[in-house]
Amino acid sequence: MKTIVSGIQPTGSINVGTYLGSIRNFVALQDAMPEHHFYIFIADMHAITVQRDRLELRKTIKELAAIYLACGLNPERVSLFIQSEVIAHAQMAHLLECHAYIGELERMTQFKEKARAQESGVSVGLFTYPVLMAGDILLYDAEYVPVGDDQKQHLELTRDIAIRMNNRYGECLRVPKPLFPKIGARIMSLTEPTKKMSKSDTNVKSKIHLLDDDAIIRKRIMSAVTDSEGVVRFDKDNKPGISNLMAIYGAVTNLEYEAIENAFKDADYQTFKKAVADALVGEIAPIKARYKAIVESGQVDEILDEGAEQARRLAQKKIAKLYHKVGLGRKRK
Numbered sequence: 250m251k252t253i254v255s256g257i258q259p260t261g262s263i264n265v266g267t268y269l270g271s272i273r274n275f276v277a278l279q280d281a282m283p284e285h286h287f288y289i290f291i292a293d294m295h296a297i298t299v300q301r302d303r304l305e306l307r308k309t310i311k312e313l314a315a316i317y318l319a320c321g322l323n324p325e326r327v328s329l330f331i332q333s334e335v336i337a338h339a340q341m342a343h344l345l346e347c348h349a350y351i352g353e354l355e356r357m358t359q360f361k362e363k364a365r366a367q368e369s370g371v372s373v374g375l376f377t378y379p380v381l382m383a384g385d386i387l388l389y390d391a392e393y394v395p396v397g398d399d400q401k402q403h404l405e406l407t408r409d410i411a412i413r414m415n416n417r418y419g420e421c422l423r424v425p426k427p428l429f430p431k432i433g434a435r436i437m438s439l440t441e442p443t444k445k446m447s448k449s450d451t452n453v454k455s456k457i458h459l460l461d462d463d464a465i466i467r468k469r470i471m472s473a474v475t476d477s478e479g480v481v482r483f484d485k486d487n488k489p490g491i492s493n494l495m496a497i498y499g500a501v502t503n504l505e506y507e508a509i510e511n512a513f514k515d516a517d518y519q520t521f522k523k524a525v526a527d528a529l530v531g532e533i534a535p536i537k538a539r540y541k542a543i544v545e546s547g548q549v550d551e552i553l554d555e556g557a558e559q560a561r562r563l564a565q566k567k568i569a570k571l572y573h574k575v576g577l578g579r580k581r582k
């Protein structure tokens with residue numbers, strides 16, 4: 250069975266960037282690639298690489314599980330689980346840490362950015378974070394890993410570690426390929442469109458959460474930063490604000506940039522923004538409705554139990570094989 254693996258950190262509410270860069274793509278792929286099985290998880294072990302409020306984290310883990318389902322992940326196609334409930338992730342992380350180099354981790358731009366953002370007490374876990382992530386992927390022999398553009402470097406590291414171990418021990422790991430959405434791989438902040446829309450941004454106006462009210466969604470789009478040219482044209486360097494709104498619109502409507510430019514060639518920014526807001530509200534409304542129904546149904550725990558069980562089955566076998574490959578433990582007669 251071929252597999253596809255991906256995860257999201259349960260750190261704050263899911264925003265439109267995370268949704269368009271990852272979850273929306275998971276749902277599309279689950280339908281488009283019927284021969285693959287999906288392992289999609291809540292990356293809670295990644296979340297504690299920086300200090301968190303534990304009660305808030307617990308709450309967000311369950312919220313993310315319900316969001317995944319509300320967005321359309323189908324438990325028959327996807328093993329949906331919480332990373333920390335599958336112990337093999339921790340075992341795999343140690344195994345890979347012994348095959349990753351300090352120098353290559355020091356080059357990780359996300360580590361450098363996150364470490365810089367902290368005043369003191371940068372954890373070792375934050376440093377080794379990309380190796381934990383490599384383990385998440387290699388544990389399930391993922392063929393593809395659907396992610397947003399900001400995970401590119403982590404995927405390259407994952408591939409490097411896999412190739413290194415294959416060279417050292419003989420073929421034991423599948424070298425995975427990233428899958429980026431065609432449009433929406435990097436959604437930018439609505440207030441500073443040269444920065445990524447981020448869960449950790451403290452400016453609430455910079456982002457839209459999937460569970461925001463329609464009125465808030467409209468307000469955020471209508472007040473998004475643009476430019477003074479007044480032409481709906483894709484030009485990331487000179488018109489980052491409008492280009493970002495085009496990315497959001499394109500991702501939701503499946504229209505290419507050229508088609509959007511043509512459709513709005515005589516429109517002013519107000520008209521275009523209104524169309525973006527309408528499209529987004531239309532996309533998110535059913536997700537919000539399903540979210541409520543899923544939370545009320547009380548099915549989430551059962552789905553997570555089942556998902557963890559399926560993930561464990563595959564992951565434990567893989568760990569046992571790898572331990573044997575590198576010479577851990579003993580040979581039984």
Ligand code: TYM
Nearest residue numbers: 255256257258266267270271292382396397434435436446
């Ligand atoms: P995280 O939680 O930061 O983001 C989850 C996914 O959403 C994508 N994303 C975006 N895409 C477009 N525009 C944005 N503004 C935006 N913000 C986030 C991310 O690229 C990602 O795909 N390390 C990962 C979680 C992880 C993982 C894994 C992913 C842990 N193990 C194994 C894949 C495979 C992370 O922090 O993503």
